[in-house]
Amino acid sequence: MSLSYAMLGLLTYGPMNGYNLKKIFDKSIAHVWAASLSQIYRELSSLEKKGYVTSIIQKQEDGPDKRIYSITDPGRDAFQEWLKDFPEQTSFYQRDEFMLRIFFGSRLEKKEIIKEFENFISQKRDHLQILNEIKDTFNIYSSEFKVESAEKEELFWNFTIKQGQMSLEVLIKWAEECIKELEEYNWNYNRFYKKMN
């Protein structure tokens, strides 16, 4: 359950409530591990049962009460254990709705597919923008969070950003090459795809 460790990891930066944890997720590690609010609340209960976190209610004059979670020593230990234990195998097999449709692309019209590739490119450009926004918030976090060394922390955060950027850029390049190849290819579209069984 990587989610719980991602949460414990963020809680090492300081105590937080669930709602806030979700916001930090979206602005720091969502590009490597995403989480929804309902998942976070469910997992916080589970972590508390395990003794990895404790919570206190913080009353607020303006707005609803907050349940602030803090990581415990067993929680830190569990996190550190998980962190060291890199999976031996990184998965090769993927699941990508877009790529799956490209695999069967011969059954679509050329015009249509090029349109989809263009939309793909435009989305990957948007994603690059989101990554840049995440990167910008790192400066804020490394000063707000309780970290040993902001420079060292940002080194690793930026590794994950860089990975995202390079992957997105190569996908854009790939899609552009596909469009080029498609345009060069002499197309015969069978309006009524043959029934062959």
Place this chain on the structure above:
Amino acid sequence: MSLSYAMLGLLTYGPMNGYNLKKIFDKSIAHVWAASLSQIYRELSSLEKKGYVTSIIQKQEDGPDKRIYSITDPGRDAFQEWLKDFPEQTSFYQRDEFMLRIFFGSRLEKKEIIKEFENFISQKRDHLQILNEIKDTFNIYSSEFKVESAEKEELFWNFTIKQGQMSLEVLIKWAEECIKELEEYNWNYNRFYKKMN
């Protein structure tokens, strides 16, 4: 449920039994959509209930009986509908155990992380090899499968292979750059990571 459409898509190439479908999966589209045997059997039952496939038992003298599935006309229509309907949004948010640990890499020893990066690189090279093997089987399939045009079919199959290759190559490049940066970085490892809450 993309899995069922991936299955229908493969069944347009000809009738197949579940076991064989799994093998085709692994050697054709597992790099874009993976499937396990138990999932395939479960989904075949479900597709038959919906009327998208029909099955007949084929008796074998050597070895156990086979249940051969064929796609029906409603199945073809459903597949074609799904194929045209590209998702408007491709997901930006990911879930990657390796990257998640890199995010918290400041809590590990330099030596250890470099070792993990090197293992990562070696695995991605293996994955490149798997992709090449998949690509090699395309020649066999495009002659065995009932396809309108082998050349056209392979065009798209190769698009998905190319995407995998380019993505893997950039990941290798990324990891190599990370190692370089780490080696240059003046490291202070806190053996006993400070408790800061």
Place this chain on the structure above:
DNA sequence: AGGATCATGTAACCGGTTACATGATTAC
């Protein structure tokens, strides 16, 4: 007045993973 944000949860559902069950044939 109405939508966004703050804030915390529960319940159902869905699909992917793992384990279990069975048994024949083939290759080393």
Place this chain on the structure above:
DNA sequence: GTAATCATGTAACCGGTTACATGATCCT
């Protein structure tokens, strides 16, 4: 003999998604 391959399934589990429920404050 034993491991791999052929062949078909069921059941439990696990974690991510979506919908539902409630209600205050803040901004336009």
